[in-house]
Amino acid sequence: MKQMRKKSSIDRQNTRNGLLFCSPVLMGLLVFTLYPVISSLYYSFCDYPMLKPPVWVGLSNYRALFADPIFYTSLYNTAFYAAFATPLGIIVAFVLALLLNQKVKGMAIFRTMFFVPSIVPMVAGSVLWLWLLNPQYGLINAVLGAMHLPQFRWMADPAQAKPALIVMSTWGIGGWMLIYLAGLQDVPQELYEASEMDGASAWQRMWHVTVPFMSPHLFFTLVMGFIGAAQYFTQAFVMTNGQGGPVDSTRFFSLYLFQNAFMYWKMGYACAMAWILFIVILLFTTLLFKTSARYVYYGGEK
C-alpha cells in the first residue's frame, strides 16, 4: 500500500514537473495555435474588414472564391510551381550529392560552393536574381548571347516568369544536397560490392542500390518540398513588387492570400483561402504517405 501511494505521488510530481517544463509550449499552443485555428475558421465564414468587427455571412466567402477567376489562376500557378520546382530540385540536389560522394579532391570547396547559395537571405537572393534575369542587361542573357543561344524575356514574359522562378529555386537546394550526402555515406559498401560482382553497371547500381536506400531521404524532401512550394511567397512578392505579374502569371496562392488580407483588407476571404490551402496540403500529404509504402524502403532492403 505504501509503495503504491509513493509511486502515485512520484507520478503526480512528474506530471507537475512535466507540465511546468512544457508550460511555454502549452501557452503557445493555446494562444498561437488553438485559438487562431478556431478563429480563422470562424473568420472564413465572416466578412471582416480590419476596421470593423467580423460579420457572419455563412458560405458567402467560399462561394465567392469558387467564382473568382484569380483564385483558380493562383491555384494553377502554385500547382505549376510545385510540380516542377520540387522534382527538379530533388534531381539536381541528388546529382550534386552523387558527384560530391565520389571523393574527389577539393570536395570541401565544391560542397561549400553548392551550399552557400541556400543560406543567402531570400530577399537579397530575389533582388540578385531579378538583376541576373534582366532581359536587357542581365548576366544570364549575356551568357546565353555569348553562347549564341536564344535570349529570353524572363520576368517580362508571362510564359517565362514561372520557369524563371523555378530555375532560381534550384540555386537554393544546398540543404537537400547535404541531407542526401549524409544519407549516401550511410549506404553499406557491401551492397555496392555485391551488385558489382553481379555485373551491374554504375547506372544500374545507382538505380537498384542507391536510390532505394535513399528513398526515405528523397521522400522526406519530397514532402517538405511540396509543403514549402504550396506556401511560396517571398520571392514572388519581392520580384514583382507584390503584384504577381505580368498578367497574374506569378500570382501564387499565398501571394493572393496576402493581398486579400493586407492589401484589400478582406480578412474573412483570406481565411477561407487559408483553409482551402490547408485541406489541399493535408489531402496531398496523406496521399503521398499512403502511397509511400510502394516506393519507400526503410532499413537497407535490397
Place this chain on the structure above:
Amino acid sequence: MRRAVGVLLLFCILIAGCGAREHTNTSESVVDVTVWHPWGGVQKEKFDKVVEAFNKCHPRIRVHSLFTPNDLSNNQKFFTAVAAQKPPDAIFVDGQQTAAWAAQGALEPLDKWLRRDGVSCEDYFAPCWDQNEYEGKAWALTFCADPNFAFVWNKKAFREVGLDPEKPPRTIEEVDRYNDILTKRSGDKIIRMGIIPWAQFGNANSIFTWGWAFGGSFYDPGSHKVTADNPDVEKALKWMVSYARRYDVTKINAFSSGFGSRDQNPFYIGIVAMECLHISQIEDIREYAPNLDYGITYIPAPAGGEQHSSWVGGWCLAVPKGSKHPEAAWEFIRWCCREPKGTEAVGKIQGLFPGYRRSPYFDTIRNKPGYGQFLQILQECRHQRPVMPAQAFYMNSLDGAVDYAIYGRMSPREALRKAGAETQRELDLRLAGR
C-alpha cells in the same frame, strides 16, 4: 483631511492655470503634432524644410514628420494605427483615396474648420476640390496639385531621325508616325522606343491619361456607375494594344525592365523619345540631365478627343479619426494648403503646385520654363480620378485590364468590361455599408 483638500485645490488651480494659459496665447506648453507623409529621398528633406518653416512661425505648435511609404493599395500602417487608436494627428492622403478613407471612417470631416476660417471651394482649382468632397462633406485639403501630365519630347532624337525638333506631335496619329520613325532596334532587342503608351506612371494612370485624352470618362458620380467600358476609353486601350501588337509587348517590357532612374532615367538618357512628364521631374532633369535638349507641351489628342487634356493628382492633407490634436493639425493643414505664405513655401521648397489657386507662388513661376507650361495645363485641367470608396480597387482592376489587353489575353472591350463590372460590384458592396 484638510491637507487632502488643500492638495486637491492646488491641483485644480494648476490644471486650470494650464488650460487658461493655452487659451490666452501666452503658453509655454507646445502642442506636438505628428504628420505622416509619403516622401522619401530628396523630397523628404524638402518637406522637412516646409515643416521647419511652419514650426518657425507657429511657436505653440511643433510638427513632427514621419515618412511612411504609402503605396496606394497598401495603407497598412495608417489603417492598423486607426484600428489600434494610435493614429497620427495629420495624414497625407493620396487625392484619390480620400473617399475610400472617409467611407471607412478613418477621417474627420473638415467642414467646421472650413466654415470657421472661411475656406471654400472657390479657393481651389475645381478638380482639386472635387477630389476631397464626398457625400457632401470635405475630408481633406489639397497640399499639392500635380497637373498630369505635360508631354515632352527629346529634340536630339528628333533631329537624329530627321524630324523637326521644334514640332512635337499634336495628334495621336502623329505620335504613331513619329514613334515608328524613332524606334530603334539592335538585333532582336529594342534599344530606343518612341513612346510606350502604358508606361506613363503605371498601367492605370496611363489608361486614365489616354482615356480622358480620347474623350472618355470613367465614372458617373450621379448614378454611382463605373463606366470603364466607355467607348472612348476602349479606343484609348485599343490604341495601346496596337503598340503591343506591332512591337511585341514582351519585347517592349523586356526593354523597360532595363530602365534606370535618376540620371539613368530612360527619357533623360534618350532611350525613350517621348513621354508624359510629371511636374516633379523638371527639377529632376535640372539635377540629373542638365544638358538634355527637350521640349514640353500639351498631351496630344486624337481627332474628336479632348485638347490639352490633363487630370489632377497630388497629395492632400487630412485629419484622421482619433487624432489627439485636431485643432493644431488643422493649423498645419490650413497653413500648407490655404495660406499664401504656406502655399508659397510648399511651391518654392518642394517645386510642387499648391491647390490654392490664388497662391502667390504662381506669380513667381508664370514665366519660368517648364513650370509656366505646367501652370497653363493646370488652369485648363478638368479631371480628377473617380471619387468613390472603391477607387483603389478600380486602380488595381484597370491595372490588370491593361495588362490582359496588351498581352493579348483579352480584347480591350472584354478587359474594360470585366474591370468595370468587378469594380461596380465592389463599389456597391462598399456603398451598402459592407
Place this chain on the structure above:
Amino acid sequence: MCIMAEKSNRSARAKKRLITGITYAALIIFGTAFTLPFFWLLSTSFKPASRIQKWPPDILPMQIVQKKLKGNNYPLYTMKDGARVVVTKHLPGAIVDVKPIDGGVSSRVSADDLTQVVKPGLNWSNYTLGLASIPFFQQLKNTLVVCVISVIGTLFSCSLVAYGLSKIEWKGRNLLFMILLSTMMLPYQVIMVPIFAIFVKLRWVDTFLPLTVPTFLGNAFFIFLLRQFFMTIPKDLSEAAKLDGCSEFDIYRRLILPLSKPALAMVGLWTFMGAWNDFLGPLIYLMDERRYTLSLGLAMFLGQYGNEYGKLMAVSTVVTIPIIVLFFFTQKTFIQGITMTGMKQ
C-alpha cells in the same frame, strides 16, 4: 590468367578515370553556375551607375577614367582618331566642345563621335550611397535586436520543453509531442490573420514584440530536434543526479544543458538565421520605416529605387555577408544540423 586479370584491371582503371573525369567536369560546370551569381552581384555593386545598364555588360567593373583640370574632374573620351580629350562645353543638338588633354586646340564635334575611356576598378559609391539611403545601420541594429532576442527566447523555451518531453516520465507527454508535431503541418497562412488581429488589439503592431515574444513560447521544429538529442543522453546520468537530491530544474540546468552545447548551438544558429532572413513577419508587423529590419528594408528599397541596380547589389551584398561569414565560422555545426533533420524519424 594473369594477363587477363591485368587487362581487366587496366580497363577498370580506365573506366574509373573516365568517371572521375566526368565527375570533375560536372562539378566544375555546376560549381561555376552556382558561383556566377555571386560574381555578378559583386561586379555590379562596384560599377558606376552609367555603366550598369549596358549591353553587352562589362564583366569586370569598369570605371570612368577622369582627368583633373583646374581642380575639377572631367571624364576622359577618345575621338575617332584616338586623340584623348575632355568635354569643355555642351551645346544644344548634342554638339560638344572638346579639348585634347596633352595640349592642343579645342574643336567642336558631335557627341556621338566620342567614346568614353574606362579601366577596370572598384567604385565604392554604390556602397556609400546605398547604405546611406537604405539606412543600413539602423536596420542592422533592428535586425540584431530581433535576432538576438529570438535566439534567447527560442533556446530558453525549446530546451525547457524538450527536457519536459524527454527527461521526465509523465502521462500525456507523448500526446503533447504528437500534437506538437502535427502543428508543423499547419501552414502559417491559416493562423496569420487571427494572430495579426490579436496583435492589433494588444497594440503591439509596429513594434518588435510580435516578432520576438512568440519565440518564448516554443517552436515545434526545434523542440523536436532538441528532444531527439536529449534522448541520446543516457538515463543513468540524470538518475544519479536525482539520487543526489537534485531537482528536475537543477538536472536540466547543470547536467543536460552543458552536455547539449552542440545541439543548442545549432538551434541558436538556425534561429538567428531564420530571424535575419524573416520577411513576412516584418512585412506585416513593422510599419515605421525606422523599425525596418534588413530584409524588409531591402525589399522596400527595391520597390522605391527599383532601378538603381548598383545600389541594390551593394546593399544586397552587405545584407548577405554577415550570414556567409557566420557560416564559415560555424560550418561544422551548420552541416551537422542539416544532416540531423534528414535523419529517419
